[in-house]
Amino acid sequence: MAKKTSPQIKIISPAMEHRVILDTGPLTAFLNRRDNYHYWMLGQLQKTTSAFITCEAVLSETLYLAGHSHAAILAISGMIREDLIRVYPVMSEYSEPVLQLMKKYSDLPASLADVCLLQMYNLGMGDKIMTLDSDFRIFRDKKSKPLKLITPQ
Structure with missing residues (x-):
């Protein structure tokens, strides 16, 4: 499977300009x-x-949902090696704000991956979040504004 997905990714790599924060759903779907x-x-x-x-928590969720398949591991490894996905250690760098976001959205409940991506957005690391998760419509940025999302709906 990794061999079949790699050429599709390479099509877009030369034109990359802005940063999109990638959630588990779209990566798993891919x-x-x-x-x-x-x-x-x-x-x-x-x-x-x-x-x-993206963040490490998204990779963990994605590999879990993919059943830790060899093909998924190879595909994600290839995407990282080719610099098509950059992975940031959000929890270790910003644990206090991440934990505050988990508390704020505990009624949803928000996953660790969700709040790490929200923290990345709040830091201005990305322009939009690509997600399939409807909870991101509820989340707000640090200025209490709705997030800019890329979704199929």
Whole structure:
């Protein structure tokens, strides 16, 4: 599977300009041809001019959902090696604000990956968040404004 996905990613890599924060859902959809959003994600990859950034918690969730398959590990490793996804250690660098966000959104509940991505957005690390998770419509940035999202809906 990794060999089939790599050329699709390479199509967009020369034109990358802005940074999109990547959530678990779209990454999982990309890795799984049977996922309902697989083709939506392929379309996003082909038309975006954005580099992808994410956090370690998203990779952990994605690999868990992919059943820690060898193909998923190879695909994600390749994306990181090719600098198509940059992974940031958000929890270790910003533990206090991340924990505050977990407390703030505990009624949803928000996952560690969700609040790490929200922290990345609040830090201005990315322009938009690509997600399939409707909770991101509820989350607000540090100025209490709705987040800029890339979603299939």
